[in-house]
Amino acid sequence: MSPKVSKEHLEQRRAKIVEAATQVFIEHGYERTTMKHVMDAADVSRGGLYQYFSNKEDLFEAILADRLLIDVAKTDQLLKEKVESYWDLLLSRIFGESKEPSDHMDPLAASNLEFFITGRNDQRRRNYAQERYSFALKLYANIIEAGQQSGEFSNKQSGEMIARSIITFIDGLALDHAILPKEDVKLKEQSSLLIEYLRLALEVKN
Amino acid sequence: MSPKVSKEHLEQRRAKIVEAATQVFIEHGYERTTMKHVMDAADVSRGGLYQYFSNKEDLFEAILADRLLIDVAKTDQLLKEKVESYWDLLLSRIFGESKEPSDHMDPLAASNLEFFITGRNDQRRRNYAQERYSFALKLYANIIEAGQQSGEFSNKQSGEMIARSIITFIDGLALDHAILPKEDVKLKEQSSLLIEYLRLALEVKN
């Protein structure tokens, strides 16, 4: 039963497909992307592609899973490095290492929204969405609630609700970013408003 | 049922199609809806349907246009009735007549997002989206800026940016509402948070 090709080879090929597919999804979006697009981009035949992924959904979920892993690793890193202040931790979580608002948006974000919104009538897809939401929620809520425990943040507002509102706002930004010209979204400025709001709601000194 | 015209019959038939199509879009979403669905729901033949709308996009845009008209009428009504305070006006604009957060969401909202997000690579669709965004922006910004002029609102923050952030947040709510269970979106509570934020940002007395 020994395989005819090495495990590395299989993983390399899979990785190549995933990488190519990611680019395709970024370019065409989830719905418009076809397996043919991926075949061409990854330079693989139809049969070859289906050997690794049984359909577009399977492929996209693989991409999501890969990226979630990376994200989790980064978060762990974050938690190990920064404990100076929960405020800084929160900003790092929202904006990444720089802790500063920027005009950058994950290029796959739009396809992501598309994936979940067009699949909203599918129970499986809904469950998946909720899982990811809960995960993100916990991430934010944990930081905020810890900050409230420590006295760094006010607890006038429920930490969980603030966490939810952060997610809502970021989702709104991703959505608008996907559709509208940069001049309208004003990603950076709106992110600053978000910070301003959090400062007020959590009564952060600094 | 009604050959060789009579303007009323034509309009009635068109209206029937639009109404049926609206229900279909609500049920299946924009992408999954097919002309066959609409034919069945409106009890009209393929040829009959295409006599009124040349494709799904055309049909959906007709629905959007119809609804925009209604919305504009309501807004005009609002402006003529309420000028007591800009704060009330703003709340009416956001939440409707009740001026109160609720758990209700336009049932077509999800298809709407879908329409724009899946069509984001089409220039025509983008232009359309931007037009509607500008329209909504102006609506909010006008109220806020008038309130700032009158001294009712603080002008520490740019009225336009606050207007943009309102839209962003509402878009985020619509998106999350489309995908997640009610228990996670907590529409009403999050809307209350939005009010709280606006109160702070605009330094509303009351």
Add this chain to the structure above:
DNA sequence: TATTATAACGACATTAATGTCGTTTTACAA
């Protein structure tokens, strides 16, 4: 009542994407 313009119909050709399967190729073990 007869005429006629055209709304409504539905069969059909077209297009496009999907997933399968029999065949070919190839990497590895023997």
Add this chain to the structure above:
DNA sequence: TTGTAAAACGACATTAATGTCGTTATAATA
């Protein structure tokens, strides 16, 4: 080398939706 398991291939059958067009039915008109 050589034999072989299975990776990779690509043709193909299938499915599904689209928009068109020739035909049919009928409301308005004279």
